[in-house]
Amino acid sequence: MSNGESISRKISGRKNLNFDILEEIFRYVIEPVHKLDEFDNPGYKHLFDCILVNREWCSAGVIQLWKQPFNKNHSKHRFNIIDVYLSCMNNEQLQILKDFGLVFPNLIHRRRQHPAFDYPSLIRQLEYKEMLFTVWEWCRQTQSTALQTSTPAAIALVRALLELFAASGAKLTSVKMVLPDRMDQINYDIIGKYTKILAEPQIRDLTNPTGNLFLSGNYANFDQVFVTLSETFTKVRNLDLSRVFLYTSERDCKNKLVENFCSLISSQTHLVSFTLSTCGDHQSKFMSALRSQASSLRRVTFVLLNFENSPPFDGLAACTKLEKIECIRCFNITERAVAPLLSAKFSHLREVKVIVFGSNHGVCPEFRNWAENINEQAKSQ
Numbered sequence: 001m002s003n004g005e006s007i008s009r010k011i012s013g014r015k016n017l018n019f020d021i022l023e024e025i026f027r028y029v030i031e032p033v034h035k036l037d038e039f040d041n042p043g044y045k046h047l048f049d050c051i052l053v054n055r056e057w058c059s060a061g062v063i064q065l066w067k068q069p070f071n072k073n074h075s076k077h078r079f080n081i082i083d084v085y086l087s088c089m090n091n092e093q094l095q096i097l098k099d100f101g102l103v104f105p106n107l108i109h110r111r112r113q114h115p116a117f118d119y120p121s122l123i124r125q126l127e128y129k130e131m132l133f134t135v136w137e138w139c140r141q142t143q144s145t146a147l148q149t150s151t152p153a154a155i156a157l158v159r160a161l162l163e164l165f166a167a168s169g170a171k172l173t174s175v176k177m178v179l180p181d182r183m184d185q186i187n188y189d190i191i192g193k194y195t196k197i198l199a200e201p202q203i204r205d206l207t208n209p210t211g212n213l214f215l216s217g218n219y220a221n222f223d224q225v226f227v228t229l230s231e232t233f234t235k236v237r238n239l240d241l242s243r244v245f246l247y248t249s250e251r252d253c254k255n256k257l258v259e260n261f262c263s264l265i266s267s268q269t270h271l272v273s274f275t276l277s278t279c280g281d282h283q284s285k286f287m288s289a290l291r292s293q294a295s296s297l298r299r300v301t302f303v304l305l306n307f308e309n310s311p312p313f314d315g316l317a318a319c320t321k322l323e324k325i326e327c328i329r330c331f332n333i334t335e336r337a338v339a340p341l342l343s344a345k346f347s348h349l350r351e352v353k354v355i356v357f358g359s360n361h362g363v364c365p366e367f368r369n370w371a372e373n374i375n376e377q378a379k380s381q
Contacts (some may be wrong), residue, residue, distance in 0.1 A: 022060035026050060059117075066122040070130040082138040083107070085161055088120050088168075097160055100153040105142055121168035127176045132158065132194055151190055159197050166206035175210050175233070179217025192225055199228045211237040215244055226260035230267040237270060241286065242277040242303075262289035270296045277303035288315035298348075301326040308332040308362075317344040325371075326353040332362040342370050350378040 026047055051061035069081050083106045086094070094104070135157050140148045147153050165172075179191065198207055213236045215229075244261075262285055265271070271293040276283055283305050290297060297319040307330060316322075317340035327333065352371035356363055 018056075022057065023063060026061050026064045062117055063122055066117070066119050068125040068127070069119075069123060070127045070134055071125075072127075072130060079138055079141060081134060082157075082161075084119055085164060088118070089160065089164060093160055093164065097153075097156055100156045101147050101150070102139075102143065102153055102157065118168055120164045121170045123165050123170045124172060125174040125176070126172055127178075128194075128198075129176075129178045131161070135161075151193070155193060155197070158194060159200070159203075162197060162203045162206060166203050170206055171209040172206055173210065174212035174214070175207070176214040177216075178214075195225045196228055199232045204232070207232050209235060211235060212240075213238070214240040214242065216242045217244070226257070226264055230260070230264045233264075234267050234269055236268050238273040238275075239265065239268070239271055240275040240277075241279065242275065244279050258285045262286060265289040266292035268293060272296055273299040273301075275301040275303070276305065277301075279305065283307070284310045287313055291315040291318040294318045294320065296321070298322060299324045299326075301328065302330050303328045304330065306331045307334070307337055310334070310337045312340050313337055314340050317341050320344060320346055321348050322346055323348050324351045324353075325349070326355075327363075327367075328353070328355045329357055330363070333364055333367055334362070335364045335366045338364065338367045338370070342366060346374075349374055351375060 047061050047065060051058040051065070083104075086104055086107055094107075097104075132154075135154050139150070139154055139157070143150075143153075177195075197203065210233050213229075213233050265274075265286065266289050274290060274293070274297060276286055279286070283302075284307070288311075290300070291314070298321060300316065300319075300322065303326075310332070352374045354363060354368055354371045
């Protein structure tokens with residue numbers, strides 16, 4: 001139990017069971033009903049109302065609000081988030097930031113209030129891009145003109161926040177890293193510098209436990225980023241690659257990028273779930289890398305992938321402990337590609353879901369028949 005949760009339970013003055021029930025209820029309040037609702041979720045507004053009811057509700061609600069502080073739905077409170085974390089830093093940590101020229105206009109007022117919770121220890125889910133945008137916006141609003149665009153100062157603040165989380169004993173369960181589809185070379189260099197922070201030794205205790213990793217965007221020119229991710233996140237259980245692109249005109253560079261991306265998959269020690277959605281022409285390489293997770297992989301989901309000219313799915317067929325396979329609106333799934341699956345022995349496979357656009361769209365009948373047979377056998381057991 002973290003310090004923040006311990007303080008919360010003491011404030012509540014009730015049995016843990018009641019407190020745990022409140023936490024669970026509030027978790028459902030802020031979770032979007034549908035995935036499309038996650039960017040316009042009124043649940044956070046409702047939760048702000050809940051924490052005003054009494055101390056017990058406040059304690060349980062605060063844990064939910066601060067476990068994912070850089071969520072898009074917190075956009076109206078971004079400045080307060082940074083100011084609250086600054087008020088939790090000691091003088092030595094603040095001095096490091098001051099040496100970069102940063103000033104803290106709201107810090108004296110915040111420190112007089114004495115934070116009621118150990119807010120840094122409560123973070124569990126990190127949306128890294130949103131954290132960077134929050135820091136940049138905070139600098140734009142609070143700093144002098146010279147520091148508003150100062151990359152070293154912003155990097156120092158990001159590093160200080162991550163170190164604060166780690167020092168408080170926080171353990172991340174989920175990291176989401178979304179990059180723009182296209183950026184100029186300067187932005188590539190800047191994002192690369194921010195990403196390397198995640199691999200620094202003093203932050204490893206925070207990032208190492210991460211079990212859920214979501215990546216999206218254009219990762220071209222991010223050769224070293226993959227190395228960083230492979231070294232930092234090795235205990236991922238659920239890996240989601242959605243709209244991952246490697247736009248580059250240099251073939252050798254692209255091959256190296258794909259190789260390094262595959263190393264992120266093979267570096268995992270116990271991958272259970274893998275999702276691949278709307279990628280370029282390199283998804284077959286990602287699938288081949290799944291062979292390294294044959295002993296642990298249980299679920300795979302493919303969404304909007306074009307398997308034209310794809311080699312046989314040997315890597316996927318090696319994962320004989322699979323329990324569920326989903327192919328949602330994928331194209332050109334040929335008999336040659338799925339032949340290894342049809343001949344493999346999946347003793348734990350209970351569901352194969354194949355969803356198309358209303359017609360087969362090149363999904364071979366052999367694969368569809370195999371899926372129907374698997375599902376029928378599972379129902380009869």
